[in-house]
Amino acid sequence: MRAIVYRGPKEVALEEVPDATIEAPTDAVVRITTTNICGSDLHMYEGRTAVEAGTVLGHENMGIVEEVGPGVERIRVGDRVAVPFNVACGSCRSCLTGWTSFCERTNPNEGMQGAAYGYANMGPYRGGQAERLRVPYADFNLLRLPEGDEHELDFAMLSDIFPTGWHGVAMSGLAPGDRVTIMGAGPVGLMAAHSARIMGAREVFVVDRRPDRLALAERADAIPIDDSKGDPVEQILEATGGAGTERGVEAVGWQAHDPQGDEHPEATLDALVQAVQVHGGIGVVGVFVPEDPGAPDERAAEGRIGWDFGTFFTKGQQLGTGQAPVKRYDRQLRDLIVAGRATPSWIVSHEVGLDDAVDAYERFDRREDGWTKVLLHP
Numbered sequence: 061m062r063a064i065v066y067r068g069p070k071e072v073a074l075e076e077v078p079d080a081t082i083e084a085p086t087d088a089v090v091r092i093t094t095t096n097i098c099g100s101d102l103h104m105y106e107g108r109t110a111v112e113a114g115t116v117l118g119h120e121n122m123g124i125v126e127e128v129g130p131g132v133e134r135i136r137v138g139d140r141v142a143v144p145f146n147v148a149c150g151s152c153r154s155c156l157t158g159w160t161s162f163c164e165r166t167n168p169n170e171g172m173q174g175a176a177y178g179y180a181n182m183g184p185y186r187g188g189q190a191e192r193l194r195v196p197y198a199d200f201n202l203l204r205l206p207e208g209d210e211h212e213l214d215f216a217m218l219s220d221i222f223p224t225g226w227h228g229v230a231m232s233g234l235a236p237g238d239r240v241t242i243m244g245a246g247p248v249g250l251m252a253a254h255s256a257r258i259m260g261a262r263e264v265f266v267v268d269r270r271p272d273r274l275a276l277a278e279r280a281d282a283i284p285i286d287d288s289k290g291d292p293v294e295q296i297l298e299a300t301g302g303a304g305t306e307r308g309v310e311a312v313g314w315q316a317h318d319p320q321g322d323e324h325p326e327a328t329l330d331a332l333v334q335a336v337q338v339h340g341g342i343g344v345v346g347v348f349v350p351e352d353p354g355a356p357d358e359r360a361a362e363g364r365i366g367w368d369f370g371t372f373f374t375k376g377q378q379l380g381t382g383q384a385p386v387k388r389y390d391r392q393l394r395d396l397i398v399a400g401r402a403t404p405s406w407i408v409s410h411e412v413g414l415d416d417a418v419d420a421y422e423r424f425d426r427r428e429d430g431w432t433k434v435l436l437h438p
């Protein structure tokens with residue numbers, strides 16, 4: 061089958077790889093209809109992770125079940141399914157408490173909990189930017205979708221970014237009527253804005269500096285804050301009569317930079333500590349890493365970043381972190397889509413075939429104007 065393979069920094073290739081097959085009785089093989097390129101893939105693409113050359117990329121997958129192992133009972137051949145990016149067993153301590161992103165069984169790397177398809181340090185699972193994908197523990201992991209091809213682009217957001225944005229807002233502790241500051245207007249930040257609106261936020265502020273993305277934030281009924289035009293914290297305090305927001309979401313990650321392009325991994329956390337009120341909550345879904353081969357200094361290379369913990373403590377704020385447990389939310393979010401209450405596909409900017417995926421990686425990585433979310437249809 062054909063697949064997108066990581067070859068080295070800034071280099072991916074469309075290659076012929078061995079077919080995805082049933083390897084365990086509880087596996088299924090899914091024929092991919094839609095698979096997305098994610099901002100998380102760009103961390104690997106840019107050489108900022110320990111991903112190995114030869115890895116098939118792609119953790120945002122959906123498609124039609126083509127084959128099931130003899131131990132699969134619930135899922136049937138022909139089912140249309142969304143595949144959560146977490147590979148989870150369904151029966152360990154983490155999975156049983158709703159934390160599939162920290163599954164204790166699926167990641168064989170020493171000391172690592174939580175696995176994913178086609179991702180650095182997340183286990184041996186090949187990604188779905190390919191014609192087919194092997195899904196372990198299929199009965200547990202796969203989310204069934206209505207038959208046909210309706211809502212394809214909305215459902216494509218269920219494997220990662222919609223639940224991840226939702227998780228960021230949920231970890232912030234948002235209650236109806238709260239205001240929220242979201243750092244980053246990438247797909248994850250925009251999905252957090254969409255989620256916050258659905259959850260009843262009174263006002264949503266989204267900080268970025270890219271005009272195309274700030275325009276999308278406005279489309280999500282959020283107030284865009286352009287940090288190239290002035291300090292984002294001051295702008296939010298001014299817009300809230302000096303109060304700040306009850307909640308905050310970090311949707312940028314450790315490669316956060318200033319509008320000129322210099323990296324400051326602490327910048328978004330520091331801004332949130334300032335913009336969020338006393339005893340408010342902050343949900344961090346932007347990725348921070350314990351090892352960064354491309355870090356600007358020695359401490360950052362070990363994942364140590366100096367942020368304003370003193371003010372954070374003094375303000376009595378709460379902080380939630382980590383990969384999103386997609387299964388905790390994907391059923392309800394699917395039903396919101398079917399009911400017409402959520403339409404996450406408004407962020408999709410490009411749809412291409414596998415033949416154009418290498419070019420799409422380059423352009424998405426340059427964050428070319430208008431390249432917000434790229435979907436591949438193998």
Ligand SMILES: NC(=O)c1ccc[n+]([C@@H]2O[C@H](COP(=O)([O-])OP(=O)(O)OC[C@H]3O[C@@H](n4cnc5c(N)ncnc54)[C@H](O)[C@@H]3O)[C@@H](O)[C@H]2O)c1
Nearest residue numbers: 099100244246247248311312313316317345346347383384
């Ligand atoms: N926790 C999870 O489960 C999970 C899942 C998916 C993605 N992620 C992570 O979420 C983060 C965002 O993903 P994405 O796909 O939206 O990425 P993206 O790179 O497309 O978007 C990030 C946005 O942040 C903006 N930005 C950079 N520095 C900033 C700063 N200092 N202040 C404000 N905005 C700034 C950029 O201009 C960009 O628009 C990434 O780190 C990704 O790896 C986490």
Ligand SMILES: [Zn+2]
Nearest residue numbers: 098100120220
């Ligand atoms: Zn993703």
Ligand SMILES: [Zn+2]
Nearest residue numbers: 149152155163
């Ligand atoms: Zn588990």
